[in-house]
Amino acid sequence: MSTDLSNVEELAISDYKYGFETDIEMDVVPKGLSEETIRIISSKKNEPEWMLEWRLKAYRHWLTIKHEDQPHWANISYPAVDFQDIIYYAAPKKKIELKSLDEVDPELLKTFEKLGISLQEQKRLAGVAVDAVFDSVSVTTTFKEELSKLGIIFCSMSEAIQNHPELVKKYIGSVVPYTDNFYAALNSAVFSDGSFCYIPKGVRCPMELSTYFRINTSGTGQFERTLLIADEGGYVSYLEGCTAPMRDENQLHAAVVELIAMDDATIKYSTVQNWYPGDKEGNGGIYNFVTKRGACRGNNSKITWTQVETGSAITWKYPSCILQGDNSIGEFYSVAVTNNHQQADTGTKMIHLGKNTRSTIVSKGISAGKSNNSYRGLVRVHKNADNARNFTQCDSLLIGDRCGAHTFPYIEVSNESAKVEHEATTSKIGEDQLFYLRQRGIAQEDAINLIVNGYCKDVFRELPMEFAVEAQKLLSISLEGSVG
């Protein structure tokens, strides 16, 4: 009769909605990487000497890592990246400090509006403070005053280096040292900007902190560096959302995010990632090689990573928790969608060091088209980590019969009192399910949407409300023709 599953796949293929480029005057450092490039970046940002030294140490370390020693274990394939063919710094030219949105380049505001995130709207919607990162430099920061009354520091990394060097110096690289991996070393050497947040003792951040990242300027590798610290008893919920304009060539994106939670502190870090995934034939798209790690340094601390990954040609990302403090909790909730030729190798690491530490992993992979989607996770219980608990739920959903779902769980337990549970399922969107919903009057694409959203429910409910709505929209855009 009228449809078969290949039509479902066709529906699953949709065009990237956010393909446009903003025409703003850029301040660009020539292509290529050398000590000179790093010195230019550092001096453009007017950085203190210690910062430059740290960058150079990272760069020299990076040089010692052979290219063939790049992380290679991920279940992904891509042509070698030419690191001399990347622009390492691009900032919109601006001379004056901006005090209000009225002073922001109207072109830029238009871009945000196209993305559906009008800053004016955000300002009115109290509760969300936005630090908008446009390419490499923060353009505008709102709600800063309100936050500063509470002693909360929320600013760009560049500002933090200028204004709070003691905090940056103390914590940067303390969770992800530049020696951690190839891309962490690269990022440490050339990072352009990012967000910095410090929650003082006993302060509960009254609003969701939010940053929208965006990659612009052809061929710019974006190397963000984000550092979040919640001091004793502090609480913060941080939202990171991303879209990027349409591109022909591959763009490297290698961010580093470090979270530090002291005694009784809680950090929730939520991400919606929707970078350009490449076209239907697999040309172009972002390489998203990210190192995200949180340290539950204090007792009773808690870090929750929630991510909805729908974009990028290749995603390589394992937001992890080091559960150092006793009774600390690590959580990872993930939805990863791949379509067409996208590849994703994502998951988490839960390192149990303290006593009575607990971790929860809920991973939902969705593969469509000819894509490959892998979950890779490590649960390690150290020998001193008495009574550690882990629960892992790892599900894969397939749409069509040309995509792949893979699961690589690693479990290393060195303490007998540990309890580690792992559940995994693989399922396909059944024709029976689709027919059932359609027989009740629901159109095919809406039916897929309903099924997929139901499947991801456990993760979506971990997201703040407005983000959950956005995540659902993104999912339909990624998987459906009619919506895109």
Place this chain on the structure above:
Amino acid sequence: MLTVKDLFVKVDSADGGKEILKGINLEVNAGEVHAIMGPNGSGKSTLANVIAGKDGYEVTGGSVTMDGMDLLDMSPEERAREGVFLAFQYPVEIPGVSNATFLKTALNEIRKHKGLEELDAMNFLKFMREKMKVVGIDEKLINRPVNQGFSGGEKKRNEIFQLQMLQPKLAVLDETDSGLDIDALKIVSNGVNLFRNKDNAVVVVTHYQRLLDYIVPDFVHVLVNGRIVKSGGKELALELEEKGYDWVINPETEAAAV
């Protein structure tokens, strides 16, 4: 209302497919209840599925129309919005999607199609509560994911609940009695009987006559090997129950044996 004319249907398969329905004729008018009976493998469920538009069948001849609309030319969702409802023999589980969300989506799609305003959450809830009473369905089933963890009886009751919620023109019940104990059978039948009125029609597909004690048909058709071999009133069902399907399959041998 429903007109099936000389319908030939093959099941899709690599080897060309087997013919399941071999020239079905059926006329169902508004206000009528028709029962389709027949042994296993006679094509009863195929007929129900083809009316609803399920994939995997090839119509090689004939037509199916509802109020003059060519159903075979319409997608399953278009048919549903025009008022075709299939109560499934094996209701499907949809993890993570609550029954309420599912039904609100479905109901509003149908209302939109009819040019009616969509029901908001409050009005939907009010309407749903009324219908829950009709079918005696528990509130906790409403908030659970569609059919997930439901018993066989609960799944069937959920189908009839959906029938009450969506109020279609034509309800096709595919083996709705299978897996039901007598109390559940009564509740389900009651739901169907309350649905019946002069403007809608019901086609009951069943293997056993038992259900027809509760949903009393106006007409009974016996489907054997892809053909309707006998039609009659409700008494035909009783006769079948007594004599078995052999009686209609091989009337000659039956006669010879007497």
